[in-house]
Amino acid sequence: MFETVLYEVAEGVARITLNRPEARNALSDQMVDELLEAFGRARADDAVRVIVLTGAGDRAFCAGADLGGLGQAQREGRSVADPDAVRASAPYRLFTAFPGLGKPIIARLAGHAVAGGLGLAAACDLVIAADDVKLGTPEVNVGLWPMMIMAIVNRNVPPKHAFKLYYTGQRISAAEGREIGLVTEVVPRAELDARVDGLARVIAAKSPLGLRKGREAFFAIEGRPLEDQVAHLLGELVELAGSADAKEGISAFLEGREPNFQGR
Template identity: 80%
Template structure:
């Protein structure tokens, strides 16, 4: 895949790269379309077990919407559910596969929302994060739905009210970042983590990840009932039986995704 988004698969890991470094990997219509295609491609490729999302270069992971190159799709359409930004941010829960954000550059505005939409975020220690929309009279309306799932209200309001940049370490403290590593160690740590996850049962990962999102907002009793039924079904799969057998035989499991 060429253009504003690059796609490559190696060892069960799909790497999706936002490829507009000259524009700080800002999202325009073309990039959103290509990114949606890449995510869908990884979702339906049985050979892909983990997805890594990153930005080209070290300047920015993603600077959010390209105000010059992004159309008014999502602002003037009759149904915002038809808009590209809506389809992009709602695609992540339905991926069925773990996704890791690799931050070698700053993540601001919609770019921070894009990173927060990933399951795990690994950031270089000199990366900065921000929601600067308030500085131009706007508000991080859409990405607030993503960030609020990761950050407590008092921390979220500080981001939204001030528009100030915070460090990756501060992002980790408030729940936006999973790990912060020295820049020189970023690729090795992302590869290590992706490799560990890729070694697990793809069926177990998918069913567990889907359940994580499915129970959101449900009463406790409904959550427990749903999760118990999912556990019973998962325990009957070939992968679960292989995993238990391998544990008892003290050997690595051979997961087949069945």
């Protein structure tokens, strides 16, 4: 179905794989288009309750954008001064898509995540990394700056740690990434798949409606005054409490059984 992305669904989990291992899964315009299409497919499929995003091979999760592609854009004189051009750009479409996914998304890092690849991983809700994986923002080493991914990384990492990444361009270990907020869990490489699959199953067993509404609320309150946050969340809680899933969950708890959530 796709040329640069693999898509498969099993047991409520959509596994999306960046499939350009020969290019360290670097992001091309085609890959972004196909990745967004895969996201849309997972969002629309009621059988999908969790998304796992990974990269083909063990060398790289994603090495960011092709520098050659950036040079081509400059040679063709493409401008981002026009707001329509900004919204049409691959980075804008990719990184602004995550809040609206409608499903929890887990990044599985079996390979290094650098530059835009680090931003892609950090945009996911959870990041599970093999213990030998490296992370970094090497843009400064070629006279650039991690402009696009700062919007994502800065939401996860305290400023002093972020600036060290940006200024030095040095790679850090997955364990260091966990310490500063980029990574959720670090596991031995041999245990990576079991941990990701187990976590996906745990999440997939929850109410799809509760997960979707809660995730949407998480992004909706960002940057708003406390009073607005509380008011918004109260309204969402009242609506969710009246759902069939909430009633089923409460009944199952009182009856000492597992709930059978239907996503409504």
